[in-house]
Amino acid sequence: MYYYYLLLNPATMEVAFTGDSIDGGGVSKSLAVIACTAMAILYVAILYAPTLILRLPPPDSFQSHLIRRFICAAISSVASLIACSLILPIQRGKSHLSGVYGIRLDHIWQAVVFPLTLTSLMYAGTFILKLLLLLDSGQEDGGNGRSLSLDSIKNVVHEFIESVSSMASDISAWRNFFVAPLTEELVFRACMIPLLLCGGFNTYTVVFLCPISFSLAHLNHLLEYAQRSGSWLKALTIVGFQVGYTVIFGSYASFLFVRTGHLTAPLVAHIFCNYFGIPVIISRRTGMVTVASVAGLLGFIWLLFPLTSPNLYNTTTDNCMCWHRYCSWG
Secondary structure, three states: OEEEEEEEEOOOEEEEEEEOOOOOOOOOHHHHHHHHHHHHHHHHHHHHHHHHOOOOOOOOOHHHHHHHHHHHHHHHHHHHHHHHHHHOOEOOOOOOHHHHOOOOOOOHHHHHHHHHHHHHHOOHHHHHHHHHHHHHHHHHHHHOOOOHHHHHHHHHHHHHHHHHHHHHOOHHHHHHHHHHHHHHHHHHHHHHHHHHHHOOOOHHHHHHHHHHHHHHHHHHHHHHHHHHHOOHHHHHHHHHHHHHHHHHHHHHHHHHHHHHOOOHHHHHHHHHHHHHOOOOOOOOOOOHHHHHHHHHHHHHHHHOOHHHOHHHOOOOOOOOOOOOHHHHOO
């Protein structure tokens, strides 16, 4: 056995690992799969623990309901982080666990700007449609005898300030833009991907395997949608589309995490996609939206690997450990 040392951040972040190669880290494939499956089940099952296991009375409000879920999601995330640290072959006392999970402060601006730029290309059609709607609103103001450009700008600024202030006090916004992205990225990316990589799985297998458990974790909404709509067929259609979308996004988020070794990259992409929703590809009002969508897709494909180059996010890519596959993925 040999001891390998990776200096992620020369000032603070030294990670030590004992193993034979970058492809194997002393974790069996079966153990990695079992651990990932258990984490996915725990993430969903614990949401129902307060009423089914602890026998607590049902929450008296939607806010109380979400706060309970926030606590449950936090507990499952911490439990997954602890379990992952016990399974991965990390030398105690010499390792910074945050680096293993991609929780880092170095190269932070790259991990924010580049993934946001890349992700926004997929929303080119959405942006064009929003711009057209803004111009239409401005033309209506102009028809009423007011300045087109000035009023449009004032309206946009006013709406933006109102939306930001309302989100700060909106419990649903906290779920969509903070709690859900953070806990899901911690469990389904920061914990599962290192386990699968150290289990010796192929890089592309990991990128496409993790999203399966990520998407299946959203199946718990099936009963909720069925109760709301009163139709199982409609609920299955909605959940089926949601599962398909989460598989695609999960693959992209996993790709970002493996390529950059930085949890911030998939996290900001997750928040961005939650905010804008499903990208607009086609609009009945104009073909400009479709053209912009196609152009954005081509730009996304063209810049996918350059903007996720491991060298942009890491001081060094030499002598990496099994959970840092970006070293061997140029």
